[in-house]
Structure formats: structure tokens, C-alpha cells
Amino acid sequence: MDKMVIKESRYISKKAKILRSVRMTSNEMLFEITLEGGESLDHEPGQFVMASIYGVGEVPVSICSSPTARNSFDLCVRAVGKVTHALHKLEPGDMIGIRGPYGKGFPIRILEGNDLLIVAGGLGVAPLRSLINYVLDNRRDFGKVHILLGCKSPKDMLFINELDSWNERMDVHYECTVDRAEPDWAGNVGVITTLIPGVDLEPERTFAVVVGPPVMYKFVIKELLGKNIPERQILVSFERHMKCGMGKCGRCQIQSVYCCQDGPVFNYEQIKHMSEAF
Ligand SMILES: Cc1cc2nc3c(=O)[nH]c(=O)nc-3n(C[C@H](O)[C@H](O)[C@H](O)COP(=O)(O)OP(=O)(O)OC[C@H]3O[C@@H](n4cnc5c(N)ncnc54)[C@H](O)[C@@H]3O)c2cc1C
Ligand code: FES
Incomplete structure (x- = not known):
């Protein structure tokens, strides 16, 4: 039962607070984020979250901190379009939505x-x-x-x-x-x-x-x-365009695999025959 509750909760966007934002280069910012209530994200290296700003949109972003840091997690965001530029305007104390973690990380x-x-x-x-x-x-x-x-x-x-x-x-x-x-x-x-x-x-x-x-x-x-x-x-x-992040919409499909669910981490033997992969 407990396991089911944890799995289901990954489908829901949770409120999360930006604790710290640091400009790293002219294009990239680092955000330290905590889930409301101090809940641990409980991720594996290589997994990603769907980060959303209400009224703007949602984007997949890799979790760039180690799971050994349990009270908060980091996202490094490059500003390329609507949502990522909006993320760059956020400041400590601002709230965003976080779904996940999703995908298969590094084994x-x-x-x-x-x-x-x-x-x-x-x-x-x-x-x-x-x-x-x-x-x-x-x-x-x-x-x-x-x-x-x-x-x-x-x-x-x-x-x-x-x-x-x-x-x-x-x-x-x-x-x-x-x-x-x-x-x-x-x-x-x-x-x-x-x-x-x-x-x-x-x-x-x-x-x-x-x-x-x-x-x-x-x-x-x-x-x-x-x-x-x-x-x-x-x-x-691999990075592919994603919408649901959890194997439902098919947006991230590379031939027979869903990048969001079967990946984003793959071994070369698995994907070398897929011409679309590279
Ligand atoms: C598993 C995964 C992990 C990612 N991790 C990071 C990360 O750690 N940091 C980070 O900055 N970005 C990461 N991305 C890419 C990020 O999701 C896109 O840059 C973002 O979705 C762009 O949204 P936007 O609204 O700002 O731009 P849009 O206006 O939607 O797009 C701007 C441009 O970026 C291209 N683009 C959009 N989404 C993707 C995508 N998923 N893959 C490749 N090109 C895309 C579009 O074709 C367009 O040219 C990741 C993507 C995936 C799938
Ligand atoms: S993003 Fe929907 S199936 Fe992968």
C-alpha cells in the first residue's frame, strides 16, 4: 500500500520553493529547490523532473544534485524558450510545480x-x-x-x-x-x-x-x-521533446522506446540499431 501511495504521488505536481538561485553563465542558472513540507525528492542520479510555472508551462529538467543531499535538490536551467526564460526570472521564495522524479537513471x-x-x-x-x-x-x-x-x-x-x-x-x-x-x-x-x-x-x-x-x-x-x-x-x-514524462503521450518516442520511461539513460547495445536515436 505504501509503495502504491509513493508511486501515485509521482504523477502529481507538488508545490516547491526556490531556496537559492545562482547565475552560472550568461545562459544558465542553478536553482536549489525544496518540496513543500520538506519531503525528500528521493531520486536516482540521471533522473529528471517536470518543472512547471503556473500559467506558463512545464519542462523536463535533469536533477543535478546527488541524492545524498536529501533536504533539497538542484536544477541547472539553460534559457532557450518560453518556460526556461520564465524560470530564469524567478527568485528565492518563489514557488514552482515539480512532478517526478521520472525515468531510468544511471544504474x-x-x-x-x-x-x-x-x-x-x-x-x-x-x-x-x-x-x-x-x-x-x-x-x-x-x-x-x-x-x-x-x-x-x-x-x-x-x-x-x-x-x-x-x-x-x-x-x-x-x-x-x-x-x-x-x-x-x-x-x-x-x-x-x-x-x-x-x-x-x-x-x-x-x-x-x-x-x-x-x-x-x-x-x-x-x-x-x-x-x-x-x-x-x-x-x-538522451533529450527528447516530452509532454507527460511518464510513458503516456508518445511525444518522446524513439522507434520502439519511450525516452521518458525506458530512458533517458540507455546503454549503447540497446539503442545502436535505432537510426533515430543519434
Ligand atoms: C530528460 C531531459 C532532461 C533535460 N535536462 C535539462 C537540464 O538539466 N537543463 C536544461 O536547461 N534543459 C534540460 N532539458 C531541455 C529542456 O527540457 C528544454 O530546454 C525545455 O523544455 C525548453 O522549453 P522552453 O519552453 O523554454 O522552450 P521552447 O520554446 O519549448 O523551445 C525552445 C527551443 O528548445 C528546443 N527544445 C525544447 N525542448 C527540448 C527538448 N526536450 N530537447 C531538445 N530540445 C528541446 C525547441 O525545439 C526549441 O528550439 C532536458 C530535456 C529532457 C528531455
Ligand atoms: S513524454 Fe509522454 S510518453 Fe514520453
Whole structure:
């Protein structure tokens, strides 16, 4: 009975309060949010919520904080259209609606005990931040952790303070690159695929987790296969237009799968034959 009540409650939009809003770049803002009554969102890394503003609309957004932070959760929102621009105008104390969490996230129990190669492009670092912080909070449950991050230019980097702390850890191999930079940039310049050949990994015990813009997947997956990582150990997360978020409307369908319910996280073996997926 209890389980049924919990499941049903995921269909209902709940009132949630913005506790904190931080501008991260000219396009992205980070919101710390709490459900009314202090209820925990109870999500898994890689899941998403449907966030709504009354009278404006509703959008799917990845939960970008780790479930180990239980009293609130974070959403990183890029302003691209009507709802996301309206979200950017909200301030601490403002209320929004939250449905979810929805979808299949990263399979933590399968990842445990293995090495991880996390490849984040652009806004893809948002859902991956949830996984990365979960892994760092449970560091002994995982093997080697490699984090590769790419974005267009230094000013587009998200979560800068956290990137520095990942970089400083002795138990994480972290590298980042930008597509282009001013001469004063001392780091790597080049697309993210250029970082993969240099990673020293044992393919049979490595799970690669890749999230980024659609154009990135084809090239990154080619590099990962070239490193002999098995297809079922390459995980990707897809963004598709969504309406219901829970397998009812068909809006997010990719051939035989519903991205909202069967994904957004898939392994490459599952989706490689679906031409529409890439
Ligand atoms: C599972 C999932 C997780 C997501 N996580 C995040 C996140 O963490 N942060 C974030 O900023 N955005 C995320 N998105 C994308 C976000 O949902 C869209 O940007 C948002 O729906 C746009 O709504 P809008 O009303 O602001 O813009 P609209 O006016 O509806 O659209 C503006 C432009 O964005 C395009 N667009 C709209 N929705 C999508 C979509 N779902 N996928 C790709 N392009 C889209 C439209 O084609 C149009 O070109 C996620 C989407 C999905 C499906
Ligand atoms: S968004 Fe409705 S079925 Fe996926």
C-alpha cells in the first residue's frame, strides 16, 4: 500500500520553493529547490523532473544534485524558450510545480565496483554532476574515476568551483578542454574526443557514461569502442521533446522506446540499431 501511495504521488505536481538561485553563465542558472513540507525528492542520479510555472508551462529538467543531499535538490536551467526564460526570472521564495522524479537513471548498483569514465559535454555536466557527487560521497564503492569535461569556451563552464575540487582530488583523474579560448587560457583546447586516447583504462571493468549535445555522441562512442569498452558498458542519456514524462503521450518516442520511461539513460547495445536515436 505504501509503495502504491509513493508511486501515485509521482504523477502529481507538488508545490516547491526556490531556496537559492545562482547565475552560472550568461545562459544558465542553478536553482536549489525544496518540496513543500520538506519531503525528500528521493531520486536516482540521471533522473529528471517536470518543472512547471503556473500559467506558463512545464519542462523536463535533469536533477543535478546527488541524492545524498536529501533536504533539497538542484536544477541547472539553460534559457532557450518560453518556460526556461520564465524560470530564469524567478527568485528565492518563489514557488514552482515539480512532478517526478521520472525515468531510468544511471544504474548505480551495476556501476558499483567498476571503474568509471565520465564524459560530459556542455550542459551534459548537469545530470552527470548528480552521478559524480554521488560517487564521490560513496567513493569506496567504485574503482578508478576518470572525468572528462568539454565545453565551448572557458566562460561557458558550469559548476566552476566544483570542477576545481574534482581536479584537486587524488582519487579522481580529471581533465577538461574547450573548443576555443583566448591566449591567456592555459588548459587544453580541442574537442572532447581528443582527451579519450590519453586515458589509461581497463576496458573490461570500465563503464563509460556520456552526456552532451547530440552531435557529440557519435564521435565519443567511436573513441570508446576504439578503447575496447563493451557496448553494454557505454551509457548515454538522451533529450527528447516530452509532454507527460511518464510513458503516456508518445511525444518522446524513439522507434520502439519511450525516452521518458525506458530512458533517458540507455546503454549503447540497446539503442545502436535505432537510426533515430543519434
Ligand atoms: C530528460 C531531459 C532532461 C533535460 N535536462 C535539462 C537540464 O538539466 N537543463 C536544461 O536547461 N534543459 C534540460 N532539458 C531541455 C529542456 O527540457 C528544454 O530546454 C525545455 O523544455 C525548453 O522549453 P522552453 O519552453 O523554454 O522552450 P521552447 O520554446 O519549448 O523551445 C525552445 C527551443 O528548445 C528546443 N527544445 C525544447 N525542448 C527540448 C527538448 N526536450 N530537447 C531538445 N530540445 C528541446 C525547441 O525545439 C526549441 O528550439 C532536458 C530535456 C529532457 C528531455
Ligand atoms: S513524454 Fe509522454 S510518453 Fe514520453
